[in-house]
Amino acid sequence: MTSEKYSTCIDACNACADACDHCSVACLGEPGVANLGRCIRLDMDCAALCRLAAGFMSRDSEHASSICRACAELCDACAQECEKHDHDHCRQCAQACRDCAAACRDMAA
Amino acid sequence: MTSEKYSTCIDACNACADACDHCSVACLGEPGVANLGRCIRLDMDCAALCRLAAGFMSRDSEHASSICRACAELCDACAQECEKHDHDHCRQCAQACRDCAAACRDMAA
Amino acid sequence: MTSEKYSTCIDACNACADACDHCSVACLGEPGVANLGRCIRLDMDCAALCRLAAGFMSRDSEHASSICRACAELCDACAQECEKHDHDHCRQCAQACRDCAAACRDMAA
Amino acid sequence: MTSEKYSTCIDACNACADACDHCSVACLGEPGVANLGRCIRLDMDCAALCRLAAGFMSRDSEHASSICRACAELCDACAQECEKHDHDHCRQCAQACRDCAAACRDMAA
Numbered sequence: 001m002t003s004e005k006y007s008t009c010i011d012a013c014n015a016c017a018d019a020c021d022h023c024s025v026a027c028l029g030e031p032g033v034a035n036l037g038r039c040i041r042l043d044m045d046c047a048a049l050c051r052l053a054a055g056f057m058s059r060d061s062e063h064a065s066s067i068c069r070a071c072a073e074l075c076d077a078c079a080q081e082c083e084k085h086d087h088d089h090c091r092q093c094a095q096a097c098r099d100c101a102a103a104c105r106d107m108a109a
Numbered sequence: 110m111t112s113e114k115y116s117t118c119i120d121a122c123n124a125c126a127d128a129c130d131h132c133s134v135a136c137l138g139e140p141g142v143a144n145l146g147r148c149i150r151l152d153m154d155c156a157a158l159c160r161l162a163a164g165f166m167s168r169d170s171e172h173a174s175s176i177c178r179a180c181a182e183l184c185d186a187c188a189q190e191c192e193k194h195d196h197d198h199c200r201q202c203a204q205a206c207r208d209c210a211a212a213c214r215d216m217a218a
Numbered sequence: 219m220t221s222e223k224y225s226t227c228i229d230a231c232n233a234c235a236d237a238c239d240h241c242s243v244a245c246l247g248e249p250g251v252a253n254l255g256r257c258i259r260l261d262m263d264c265a266a267l268c269r270l271a272a273g274f275m276s277r278d279s280e281h282a283s284s285i286c287r288a289c290a291e292l293c294d295a296c297a298q299e300c301e302k303h304d305h306d307h308c309r310q311c312a313q314a315c316r317d318c319a320a321a322c323r324d325m326a327a
Numbered sequence: 328m329t330s331e332k333y334s335t336c337i338d339a340c341n342a343c344a345d346a347c348d349h350c351s352v353a354c355l356g357e358p359g360v361a362n363l364g365r366c367i368r369l370d371m372d373c374a375a376l377c378r379l380a381a382g383f384m385s386r387d388s389e390h391a392s393s394i395c396r397a398c399a400e401l402c403d404a405c406a407q408e409c410e411k412h413d414h415d416h417c418r419q420c421a422q423a424c425r426d427c428a429a430a431c432r433d434m435a436a
Contacts, residue, residue, distance in 0.1 A: 014123040014163070021167035024262070028255040037246040044242070044262065045388050047167075051160045052379050054123070058130035058156075061372050063401055070397050074390055133371070137364040146355040153351070153371065154279050161270050170263050172292055179288050183281055232341040232381070239385035265385075269378045272341070276348035276374075 006057035009068065009107040013057070016075060016100035017050035023082065023093035030087060039085060042078040043093065049074050050100060057107070068104040075101035115166035118177065118216040122166070125184060125209035126159035132191065132202035139196060148194060151187040152202065158183050159209060166216070177213040184210035224275035227286065227325040231275070234293060234318035235268035241300065241311035248305060257303060260296040261311065267292050268318060275325070286322040293319035333384035336395065336434040340384070343402060343427035344377035350409065350420035357414060366412060369405040370420065376401050377427060384434070395431040402428035 024043035027036040053071040056064040079097035082090040133152035136145040162180040165173040188206035191199040242261035245254040271289040274282040297315035300308040351370035354363040380398040383391040406424035409417040 010127055014127075018119055018123075018163065018167040021164050022169075025168045025259055028258055031252075033251055033255070034249075037251070040246055040258075041243055041386065041388065044386065045383060045390055047164065048379055048382060049390075049394075051164065052375055054127065055130050055156065055160065055375060056372060058127040059134045059368065059371065060131075061368065063372055063404070066397060066400065067376075070393060073393070077390070134368055137367055140361075142360055142364070143358075146360070149355055149367075150277065150279065150352055153277065154274060154281055157270055157273060158285075161266055164266060165263060168259065168262065170259065172263055172295070175288060175291070176267075179284060182284070186281070228345055232345075236337055236341075236381065236385040239382050240387075243386045265382065269382065272345065273348050273374065273378065276345040277352045278349075 006060075006064070006107060009103040010054045010057050012096075012100040012103035013050040013054040013071065016096040017047045017054070019089075019093045019096035020044075020047035020050065020078065023089045026087065026089035036085065039081050039090065042074070042081050046074050046078040046097065053104065065108040068108040072101040072104035072108070075104065115169075115173070115216060118212040119163050119166050121205075121209040121212035122159040122163040122180065125205040126156045126163070128198075128202045128205035129153075129156035129159065129187065132198045135196065135198035145194065148190050148199065151183070151190050155183050155187040155206065162213065174217040177217040181210040181213035181217070184213065224278075224282070224325060227321040228272045228275050230314075230318040230321035231268040231272040231289065234314040235265045235272070237307075237311045237314035238262075238265035238268065238296065241307045244305065244307035254303065257299050257308065260292070260299050264292050264296040264315065271322065283326040286326040290319040290322035290326070293322065333387075333391070333434060336430040337381045337384050339423075339427040339430035340377040340381040340398065343423040344374045344381070346416075346420045346423035347371075347374035347377065347405065350416045353414065353416035363412065366408050366417065369401070369408050373401050373405040373424065380431065392435040395435040399428040399431035399435070402431065 020043040024040045027033060027040045049071050053067050056067045075097040079094045082094035129152040133149045136149045139145060158180050162176050165176045184206040188203045191203035238261040242258045245251060245258045248254060267289050271285050274285045293315040297312045300312035347370040351367045354360060354367045376398050380394050383394045402424040406421045409421035
C-alpha cells in the first residue's frame with residue numbers, strides 16, 4: 001500500500017479528529033460552556049481539517065504535505081486552547097492535538 | 110468518554126475511509142482503469158460517508174444510528190464492486206468495507 | 219452538465235450548510251448558550267450532511283437519492299429545533315433547513 | 328450575518344467544489360480516462376478543500392484566511408491541469424477553479 005508511509009500520521013489525524021469532535025459536544029454539556037466557545041470552535045475546525053488531511057494522505061495527494069503543515073498549525077492552536085481547561089475531554093483532546101501536530105510535521109518534513 | 114460505546118465502529122469507519130481513498134487513486138493508476146469507473150466512484154462516496162459517520166459517532170449525535178445504517182448499505186455496495194476486481198487494493202478495500210458494514214449494523218441495532 | 223438535474227437541490231444544500239455552520243458559532247456567542255446545546259449539535263450534523271449531499275449529487279452518485287432522504291430528515295430536525303429560538307441566525311437557519319428538506323425530498327422522489 | 332463579508336468567497340468555493348466533483352466523474356466516463364488520472368485526483372482534492380473552506384468561512388473561523396490561502400494554491404494547480412484537456416467539464420472546472428482562487432486570495436488579503 002502506497003499509504004503505508006503515511007500510516008502513523010493518518011492514524012494520528014483520525015484520532016485527533018475523533019477527540020476534537022468528542023470534546024466539542026462534551027464542552028456543550030459543561031456548566032461553564034459560556035467560557036468554552038473558542039475551544040468548541042477550534043474543535044470544529046480541527047476535526048474537519050484532520051479528516052481532510054487523512055483523506056489527502058490516503059490518496060497520496062501531491063498536496064498532502066502542504067495540508068499537513070496547515071493541520072499542524074491548527075492542532076497547535078486547538079491544543080493551546082484545550083490546555084486552558086480542566087475537563088478530561090479537553091486534556092485528552094489537547095494530547096491528541098499535540099500528537100497529531102508532531103506527526104503532521106514529521107510527515108511534511 | 111461517551112464515544113467509547115462507538116469506538117469499534119469509529120475505528121472501522123476510519124479504516125474503511127482510508128482504504129477507499131487509497132483504492133480510488135490506486136485504481137486510477139491501473140492499466141485497466143477504463144473498467145474501474147464504478148469502483149472509483151463508489152470508493153469516493155464510501156470514503157466520504159465513512160468519515161461523516163465517524164464524526165457523527167464521535168459527537169454522540171442523535172442521528173448516528175441513521176447515518177450508520179446508510180453507511181452500511183454503501184459499504185456493501187462498494188465491497189460488492191471491489192470484489193469483482195483482482196487488485197490487492199480492491200481486495201483490501203472490499204474487506205474494510207465488509208468489516209465496516211458489520212460494525213455499522215451492530216452499532217445501529 | 220449531468221449535475222443540472224440536481225442544481226436546485228445542490229444550491230439548497232450548500233445554502234443550508236452555510237446557514238447551519240453560521241448558526242452554530244452565532245449560538246456560541248449568545249448569552250443563553252447553555253440552552254442552545256442541541257441547536258448547535260444539530261447545526262454541526264446538518265452542515266456536514268448537507269455538504270456531503272451536495273458532493274454526492276455533483277458526482278451523480280447512485281446513492282444520491284438515499285443520502286438526500288437522510289438529509290431531508292436531519293434538516294427537518296434541525297429546523298424544528300431552530301424554530302424554538304428567537305435569534306435571527308436561528309430563524310434564518312430554520313428557513314434554509316426547511317427549503318433544503320423540500321429540495322431533497324423532490325430530488326429523492 | 329457575520330458571514331456576509333465572506334459571501335462572495337463562500338459562493339465561489341461551493342461552485343468550485345461542485346464543478347470539481349462533477350469533473351471527476353465526467354473524466355471517469357471519457358474514452359481517454361487513462362490520461363486523466365492527475366485531473367481526477369486534483370478534482371478530488373480541490374472539491375474537498377473548497378467545501379472545507381466554505382465551512383471555515385461560514386463559521387467565521389480564525390483560521391479561515393490560512394485555509395483560503397491553501398485553497399487558492401490547490402485551485403490554481405487544478406485549473407492548470409484541467410486547462411490541458413479539451414472536455415467541456417474540464418474547461419468549466421478550470422474556470423470555477425480560477426474564480427475560486429481569485430476569491431480566496433481576495434479574502435485572505
